Amino acid sequence: MTVLPDYALGRARYTAFLFTVVGTERSDAENRGEDITVLTALARIGIDPWQEAARLALLPRLEAAKSLASTFVNLPDTRWTLGDAAGTAYRIIDTLPPLSRHGPAPRASRIFLNWRFWVAAGLALALLALIYLGGRT
Known part of the structure; x- marks a missing residue:
């Protein structure tokens, strides 16, 4: 939704x-x-x-x-x-929220809150593990 x-x-x-x-x-x-x-x-x-x-x-x-x-x-x-x-x-x-000294989070730092980033990072780590473990046998 x-x-x-x-x-x-x-x-x-x-x-x-x-x-x-x-x-x-x-x-x-x-x-x-x-x-x-x-x-x-x-x-x-x-x-x-x-x-x-x-x-x-x-x-x-x-x-x-x-x-x-x-x-x-x-x-x-x-x-x-x-x-x-x-x-x-x-x-x-006075009921307005106080200003943040840092402002909104930069777009680059918000990427870590995105689930797609974490899925891609997990897949990359799994691929690296397969390559590393596949080369040891």
Whole structure:
């Protein structure tokens, strides 16, 4: 079974951030006062939530919070002042995963996690053993 990219484990690290409640819709809105999460907010204004979470995680915390606050101010069916949005954004940004000092694993080092590599290595070792043992008889 193939895992769709949207459900891949690499995106799981943004779960706490994306599912944090940021506010409530106005009572006269379509969903009548439902809670709005970061995921909902980003999706409503047409931004891919996981890509935005990854982008914000790479920014300095202050800059990421300012960017997120401007997103909240532009949400339809909500009432945000810039000050309220900024306070909420500063709180929520702390749920993003910390930056890795080393970044993602280089492609060359990830090859060792691939099962095909280990099958090929095992076959090569078996062939070498056969050659070595075959020459001794």
